[in-house]
Amino acid sequence: MRRWPALVGVHLALVIVAVATLLPFLWMLSASLMPAGEASQWPPSFLPSRPTLANYRALFQRLDLGRCFLNSAFVAVVSTALALLVVSLAGYAFAKLRFPGRSRLFRTLLTAMVIPAQVAMLPLFLLLREVGLVNTYWGVIIPALAPVFGIFMVRQYALSLPDELLDAARVDGAGEFTIYRRLVLPLLRPILVTFGVFSFIGAWNDFMWPLIVLTDDRRYTLPVALANLIGEHAQDIELMMAGSVLTVLPVLLLFLVLQRTYVEGLTMGGVKE
Amino acid sequence: MTAAGGNRFSRSRREARAGLAFVAPALALIAVFFVVPVVAGFLLAATDFDIYAVGDPATTRFIGFGNFATLLHDPVFWRALGNTFYFVLVGGPLSVAVSLGAALLVNARLVRCKGLFRTVYFAPVVTTMVAVAVVWRYLYHPRFGLLNQLLAVAGIGPVNWLGDPRWAMPAVILMAVWKNFGYNMIIFVAGLQSVPVTIYEAARVDGAGAWQQFRRLTLPALRPMLVFVGVITMIGYFQLFTEPYVMTNGGGPLNATLSVVMYMYKQGFRWWNIGFGAAVALVLFLIILAGTLLQLRLQKGRE
Structure with a gap:
């Protein structure tokens, strides 16, 4: 029976890693509820002496972070909705509709993924400046509407749709767009939910491009506002922690609710190659 | 017809x-x-497009490889390149190793609450890098930070994590590993689950120990995932930007955490040396391309 010590050891290791993973979040939450100055007292305490929501009130009333919250929500929702349309059309076509140059085009797209986004950033900024999209939400949203990994995800899933079903609809005289809308979209639902979660979380968390495009602090998304805030309020630990909670909470909740779809989608790209 | x-x-x-x-x-x-x-x-990248050209593009001149010649003699660029390689070559393998360890733990036989542990380990991946970097900035605080408090219990003196040029990059790496290991872990777990349990049972009957099972069965089974994870992690780590932006005020102390992307950002978007910034971005692309090809080649050589 030498299995017991090993089993206890494995569980102990699991718990230690779990605590190390959660500790920063717990401290963030706890410090966000402390009265101003308590997180920088000696000796330091882990829990607030008198829990207060004053920091959250300051964020919304004095620093207008509620507005940035809405900016982030708008950018994430609109870019996800539009990307779903673009990616579902393209992914389905690459999987199921034969057209000249299809496989060569698809391979080129995949290869282009090694080009880091930063190579495009400076010229893209000049381009957006020409068309007046700098310092607009659309300047953040539009360049990210056709993610290649999304097209890849949908295509891999769409490959398994039965051809007979599509052909039967064609024999019945349905047009290609009708087939996409009435037949294909419902069948693609699981992968579209997965991609939607990916896309929303990605857009919500994105930092470098919004930082470059948005110049007016009334248009900042939450990550940009938070990075800006630490410039002036680095000493206000409790306030900064409340801002971090506000930024992290929506994506964390979304992940907890939809984690199965999220995690399944993640392994698809990695294993099915 | x-x-x-x-x-x-x-x-x-x-x-x-x-x-x-x-x-x-x-x-x-x-x-x-x-x-x-x-x-x-x-x-x-082949022009001297700068702040004057932003106002009047006609002032731009073609300078061929001029920007790259300047880069070669720019000590700050070499510093940024060195830092980025430090982050990729130390942080990348460390992060993959931690992911693999976590995957083996989570996937071990007879473990209770696998799903719960997996969810917890994955949580940092979905969270906002800026917010998490803000939190870690305070965890690394030399006096009040949680990390130094824990180290003090073990009798280790206060470390000025983000203020000391020797410790700033290790601190950034530690945070990045914490943030990212869950992602690769999920991919490894999927790989582990594709290995039939009967193979391990047969190996045990033949008297193979845990280490031998890992080397002879687990690692070969994970090889395709290792390549994927290696390439993805490397590409991501070469793009280091948010951590130094938030934690070390854009690459401090004394440029100890200045990355290539941060240097491109500063040159291009802060000082409007756009031609020069484009050249920096191009060098990054060539390095990432070379790294990807190298990993794929190494993998082919092994097969």
Whole structure:
């Protein structure tokens, strides 16, 4: 029976890693509820002496972070909705509709993924400046509407749709767009939910491009506002922690609710190659 | 031609037209907002496009490899390149190793609450890097930070994590590993689950120990995932930006955490040396390309 010590050891290791993973979040939450100055007292305490929501009130009333919250929500929702349309059309076509140059085009797209986004950033900024999209939400949203990994995800899933079903609809005289809308979209639902979660979380968390495009602090998304805030309020630990909670909470909740779809989608790209 | 043949012919033409129409929005977006800028980036890198050219593009001159010649003699660029390689070569393998360890733990036989542990380990991956970097900035605080408090219990003196040039990069790496290990862990777990349990049982009957089972069975089974994870992690780590932006005020102390992307950002978007910044971005691309090809080549050599 030498299995017991090993089993206890494995569980102990699991718990230690779990605590190390959660500790920063717990401290963030706890410090966000402390009265101003308590997180920088000696000796330091882990829990607030008198829990207060004053920091959250300051964020919304004095620093207008509620507005940035809405900016982030708008950018994430609109870019996800539009990307779903673009990616579902393209992914389905690459999987199921034969057209000249299809496989060569698809391979080129995949290869282009090694080009880091930063190579495009400076010229893209000049381009957006020409068309007046700098310092607009659309300047953040539009360049990210056709993610290649999304097209890849949908295509891999769409490959398994039965051809007979599509052909039967064609024999019945349905047009290609009708087939996409009435037949294909419902069948693609699981992968579209997965991609939607990916896309929303990605857009919500994105930092470098919004930082470059948005110049007016009334248009900042939450990550940009938070990075800006630490410039002036680095000493206000409790306030900064409340801002971090506000930024992290929506994506964390979304992940907890939809984690199965999220995690399944993640392994698809990695294993099915 | 029979009626059926004619029908099929028109149908395949209709299908091709629909296919092209369906990929058109994606291709147009990719062409305008990625292909054109990338090509323009190559051209810009051969010019001295700067703040004056932003106002009047006619002042731009073609200088060929001039920007790259300047880069070669720019100690700050070499510093940024060195830091980035430090982050990729130490942080990358460390992060993959931690992911693998976590995957083995989570996937071990007879472990209770696998799903719960997996969810907890994955949580940092979905969270906002800026917010998490803000939190870690305070965890690393030399006096009040949680990390130094824990180290003090073990009798280790206070470390000025983000203020000491020797410790700043290790601190950034530690945070990045904490943030990212869950992602690769999930991919490894999927790989581990594809290995039939009966193989391990057979190995145990043959007297193979835990280490031998790992080396002879687990690692070979994970090889395809290791390549994928290696390439993805490397590409991501080469793009280090947010951590130094938030934690070390853009690359401090004394440029100890200045990355290539941060240098490109500062040159291009803060000082408007756009041609020069484009050259920096191009060097990053070439390095990432070389790294990817190298990993794929190494993998082929092993097979």
